[in-house]
Amino acid sequence: MRFGTLNDIETNKKTVLLRVDFNSPIDPASNIILDDKRFREHAPTVRNLSDSKLIIATHQSRPLKKDFTTLKAHAERLERLIGRPVEYIDDIFGRCARDAVKRMECGDVLMLENLRFNAEENIKMSPEDGASTHLARGLSSMADFYVNDAFGTAHRSQPTIVGIPLAMKSVAGTLMEKEVSCLSRVFSDSPKPVTFVLGGTKVDDSLSVAKNVLECKTADKILIVGVVANVFLTAKGINIGDPSYDLIKKLGYSDEVSKAAEILSKFKDRVVLPEYVAVRNSDGEREEVSVDKIPKKSPVLDLGIDSVASFCDILQNSGTVVFNGPAGLFEESMFSTGTFELLKASAEADFSVVGGGHTAVVVESLGINEKFSHISTGGGACIEFLTGKMLPAISALEKSWELYREKCS
């Protein structure tokens, strides 16, 4: 890695500004945090900084969304998790925040207000512009070191992600380091053969990942499931039925069919499509059909049992599995078989990685999270990483390391 980590800075008695991504599902009516996975994942970094005066900054949601809210509940949740007081302040870098920082002693933890309450944090900008924002200048003046642990936001070019690292000594936190090293391993020394499972509804992202990992020979095979499979089946000339085709149109993915066709023509032997699917029939029941017999009026909602078996066989013979996006409408138990069985088989691989929020939730609900080598906290960030793009947060940390390396110890 070409950026600094916590091992490279001496934080004892120093003031550290830590950027995390505590953006979590919240019940807008009660403000209760529904899933604290990201809190649990950032906890090691917080613990590693217990000898410092620790200022924590995060965002929650975006302006105009129902779960765009203050961070009192986030401070309370973190406090419970780390077993130490976390003071919440409803300010970001104004006088109240600065006074609170001045009062801090070693071991204190302060949580600032939702960063996206500040307009500048909602604008995509260059690192140079980011560094010159009031937000980046105000925040960087409050601390000795900046630690970016927010892998979930690593794909956003926003002031706290790309600007602050230009303005001050910055390193990656424990979670950022773990995400980058685990996801990078997929591209380099992962056990062979490497199989990707691409499913869910984000067809455009899945096609970009597929193209990248097939072209650069990262993936030996790609198993296509979920709505992504319906697009590939259409590209192959198979009639997937009106409801499934309507869903593709509704999601805005009609143009992706030709891109899927191109991938199929180039990499036919390495892209595996379902031969059997499960549909909801006119009685509302699950019905197994082969893909050349999909009824005109029945939606395709899961992988068929015979294809589940053949896909599991490939997964059981894989050294590495990267799983992104469910195989069907798993929220309905009738259509959860494909997702559940494929995940269970993937968990047995020597090196297994899960990306995508929905998929991570299923893994936890099945109680097999410990069996996976890595479950990414990133949705968009994980996908962009797998498409081979350099994430803005990482390039900013690298730049910061170049600029401030000498001054870090």
Ligand SMILES: Nc1ncnc2c1ncn2[C@@H]1O[C@H](COP(=O)(O)OP(=O)(O)OP(=O)(O)O)[C@@H](O)[C@H]1O
């Ligand atoms: N054949 C299908 N028809 C309709 N919906 C499907 C089908 N297959 C999967 N889904 C739906 O896809 C959704 C998840 O897809 P998505 O691409 O968002 O997954 P993810 O990447 O794990 O999650 P996130 O977007 O939270 O990161 C689920 O709600 C699931 O029901």
Ligand SMILES: O=C(O)[C@H](O)COP(=O)(O)O
């Ligand atoms: O959950 C995420 O993907 C990150 O917190 C980034 O949030 P955003 O998509 O609102 O920028």
